[in-house]
Amino acid sequence: MEETNRCWYFAERPDGEPDADSFELRADEVPSPASGELLVRVAYLSVDPYMRGRMRDSESYAEPWAVGDALKGGVVGEVVESRSEQFDEGAFVTGNGTWADYSVLDADDVAPVDTDVAPLPAYLGVLGMPGRTAYFGLLDVGEPTPGDTVVVSGAAGAVGSVVGQIAKLNGCRVVGFAGSDEKTSWLTDELGFDAAVNYKETDDYGDALDDVAPNGVDVYFDNVGGPITDAVFTKLNLDARVAVCGQIAHYNDETVPTGPRKLPMLIAPRAKVQGLLVSDYATRFGVAAERLGQWVASGEIAHRETVVDGLENAPDAFLGLFSGDNVGKQVVRVSE
Amino acid sequence: MEETNRCWYFAERPDGEPDADSFELRADEVPSPASGELLVRVAYLSVDPYMRGRMRDSESYAEPWAVGDALKGGVVGEVVESRSEQFDEGAFVTGNGTWADYSVLDADDVAPVDTDVAPLPAYLGVLGMPGRTAYFGLLDVGEPTPGDTVVVSGAAGAVGSVVGQIAKLNGCRVVGFAGSDEKTSWLTDELGFDAAVNYKETDDYGDALDDVAPNGVDVYFDNVGGPITDAVFTKLNLDARVAVCGQIAHYNDETVPTGPRKLPMLIAPRAKVQGLLVSDYATRFGVAAERLGQWVASGEIAHRETVVDGLENAPDAFLGLFSGDNVGKQVVRVSE
Numbered sequence: 054m055e056e057t058n059r060c061w062y063f064a065e066r067p068d069g070e071p072d073a074d075s076f077e078l079r080a081d082e083v084p085s086p087a088s089g090e091l092l093v094r095v096a097y098l099s100v101d102p103y104m105r106g107r108m109r110d111s112e113s114y115a116e117p118w119a120v121g122d123a124l125k126g127g128v129v130g131e132v133v134e135s136r137s138e139q140f141d142e143g144a145f146v147t148g149n150g151t152w153a154d155y156s157v158l159d160a161d162d163v164a165p166v167d168t169d170v171a172p173l174p175a176y177l178g179v180l181g182m183p184g185r186t187a188y189f190g191l192l193d194v195g196e197p198t199p200g201d202t203v204v205v206s207g208a209a210g211a212v213g214s215v216v217g218q219i220a221k222l223n224g225c226r227v228v229g230f231a232g233s234d235e236k237t238s239w240l241t242d243e244l245g246f247d248a249a250v251n252y253k254e255t256d257d258y259g260d261a262l263d264d265v266a267p268n269g270v271d272v273y274f275d276n277v278g279g280p281i282t283d284a285v286f287t288k289l290n291l292d293a294r295v296a297v298c299g300q301i302a303h304y305n306d307e308t309v310p311t312g313p314r315k316l317p318m319l320i321a322p323r324a325k326v327q328g329l330l331v332s333d334y335a336t337r338f339g340v341a342a343e344r345l346g347q348w349v350a351s352g353e354i355a356h357r358e359t360v361v362d363g364l365e366n367a368p369d370a371f372l373g374l375f376s377g378d379n380v381g382k383q384v385v386r387v388s389e
Numbered sequence: 390m391e392e393t394n395r396c397w398y399f400a401e402r403p404d405g406e407p408d409a410d411s412f413e414l415r416a417d418e419v420p421s422p423a424s425g426e427l428l429v430r431v432a433y434l435s436v437d438p439y440m441r442g443r444m445r446d447s448e449s450y451a452e453p454w455a456v457g458d459a460l461k462g463g464v465v466g467e468v469v470e471s472r473s474e475q476f477d478e479g480a481f482v483t484g485n486g487t488w489a490d491y492s493v494l495d496a497d498d499v500a501p502v503d504t505d506v507a508p509l510p511a512y513l514g515v516l517g518m519p520g521r522t523a524y525f526g527l528l529d530v531g532e533p534t535p536g537d538t539v540v541v542s543g544a545a546g547a548v549g550s551v552v553g554q555i556a557k558l559n560g561c562r563v564v565g566f567a568g569s570d571e572k573t574s575w576l577t578d579e580l581g582f583d584a585a586v587n588y589k590e591t592d593d594y595g596d597a598l599d600d601v602a603p604n605g606v607d608v609y610f611d612n613v614g615g616p617i618t619d620a621v622f623t624k625l626n627l628d629a630r631v632a633v634c635g636q637i638a639h640y641n642d643e644t645v646p647t648g649p650r651k652l653p654m655l656i657a658p659r660a661k662v663q664g665l666l667v668s669d670y671a672t673r674f675g676v677a678a679e680r681l682g683q684w685v686a687s688g689e690i691a692h693r694e695t696v697v698d699g700l701e702n703a704p705d706a707f708l709g710l711f712s713g714d715n716v717g718k719q720v721v722r723v724s725e
Contacts, residue, residue: 113657278652300653310650316614317636317646319664321449326662328655 060153099127178382187215199224207276209236258284357381396489435463514718523551535560543612545572594620693717
């Protein structure tokens with residue numbers, strides 16, 4: 054075992070778009086697990102858009118990070134020291150840990166990882182929090198029925214790519230918005246989306262929707278906000294459902310952003326718009342994990358991870374989320 | 390019976406705020422009912438904010454009025470000639486008719502009126518479409534539970550005044566926004582609202598909400614839109630429900646209005662925002678009518694109608710809705 058443990062700390066709150074100044078890498082001693090805890094050598098760590106919210110000094114669903122805190126998020130890795138009967142040394146587990154070489158996790162809060170089903174980083178994506186978010190957000194909030202047109206923003210991201218595939222499994226027509234031709238090709242050629250729009254190469258999203266969703270929009274799964282969302286709201290069908298999962302276009306706004314008022318657009322279609330957080334569905338995580346595992350094992354759901362190598366590059370991987378660098382789930386490889 | 394029948398016609402589509410140019414009063418012959426129809430001498434006719442939408446040349450939930458059409462809406466009056474076995478001459482009925490001295494209605498589409506329960510104009514308000522809108526919008530979309538804080542905009546209007554009282558019957562704390570001290574006094578002194586805000590005398594609606602809804606907002610019943618709604622959205626509690634019934638602040642806008650983006654505000658509270666139209670609940674109108682009738686008869690729900698006298702003044706009564714002239718339901722007395 055290495056004698057030092059590199060760990061990222063939250064150095065300062067960003068104004069607007071965060072940069073490297075918010076992060077500080079320090080070398081600590083390797084921590085020791087207490088009774089019931091596990092020392093995990095981190096193989097991959099997850100960077101997620103919601104973490105931008107934790108950088109704010111305001112209450113939200115996730116407790117804000119305090120300046121000086123170690124950064125935390127989803128990790129997957131190997132148990133190198135166990136003080137729990139639940140996991141032996143050598144087992145692979147996933148849970149919430151620090152952005153570090155080694156992280157101590159409570160054995161009650163981790164889940165086992167089966168590398169026969171999928172490789173390690175998939176447990177931070179399709180088989181982790183993003184996959185569960187897609188599952189419950191689409192099925193419980195979006196309520197898709199066969200024949201519905203489902204539109205997904207951020208469709209090539211960790212959540213959106215799974216949303217679209219579950220919608221296809223439910224017999225829907227699926228349209229994705231993504232930010233490059235590489236991404237849109239992945240959606241249509243490998244994931245089975247019926248159509249995909251490269252929004253960076255499109256002038257008028259309303260016209261684009263008329264082409265790819267000629268019967269209007271029954272379900273909109275929104276990860277992004279901004280002008281794509283503005284256009285989709287003008288195409289909502291009767292009884293449309295909008296699942297508001299993320300609004301990454303606005304996470305770096307320092308004042309309340311303005312845009313077209315949408316409430317007047319909801320009355321004629323009697324549309325429902327609902328914010329969602331995956332933690333509300335915790336009692337049903339087991340069912341979701343089982344079904345997602347089956348779909349991944351059978352190949353009915355494909356997945357992809359964009360890997361940045363090296364713990365030292367974790368901030369860059371996080372910052373890249375806001376410029377759409379990732380295809381599928383963005384992870385950082387810490388060790389292998 | 391008079392020999393001529395005055396009737397209002399839709400003369401031209403308005404740009405922005407409508408004025409008298411959109412209306413033309415003509416004298417026709419008194420119409421004759423066909424088999425199954427009733428000739429009704431109109432006692433009161435209803436003017437409603439949703440009619441502004443019918444003046445637009447665009448599809449919405451209510452078919453647009455064609456220029457040259459007779460204006461139509463809720464009426465209550467006496468059957469003066471019956472060609473149906475369902476109603477005798479002399480009976481009082483309510484249904485959708487023309488803005489006229491006399492109107493022909495299909496006997497299958499009218500409901501009987503019992504003046505022992507409430508006077509005639511109440512059948513266009515608390516016991517008519519606005520009362521049913523309040524009933525289903527609050528109970529089905531707002532889903533109030535005892536102890537919830539319910540905020541109502543347009544609280545002294547035909548719908549809002551009933552919403553607040555049903556919320557009180559459900560054990561909620563009820564706060565109303567209205568546009569005059571006369572209205573706010575009516576809400577708190579006669580209808581049992583816990584608090585009311587005269588928005589025309591209030592600079593900061595957020596501060597006002599902190600005073601009157603210190604525990605945040607669980608249910609928002611929105612008839613208005615605009616800055617009141619903007620403030621309420623910053624105070625939504627976990628699992629908040631927003632029923633979007635009307636957006637009268639925006640009905641005269643000729644371009645899509647802009648305002649603070651609200652989707653980012655929905656995620657942390659997992660709030661649900663839903664547009665509603667009372668016609669969706671038609672199969673349950675009987676239940677609503679019965680309960681509302683009981684509440685009105687027992688005095689548990691109070692009501693008020695603002696009466697403009699004379700068919701010739703119907704356009705003024707309609708236009709007055711947009712400046713908030715009405716307390717409770719705005720009606721026009723055509724005959725008595």
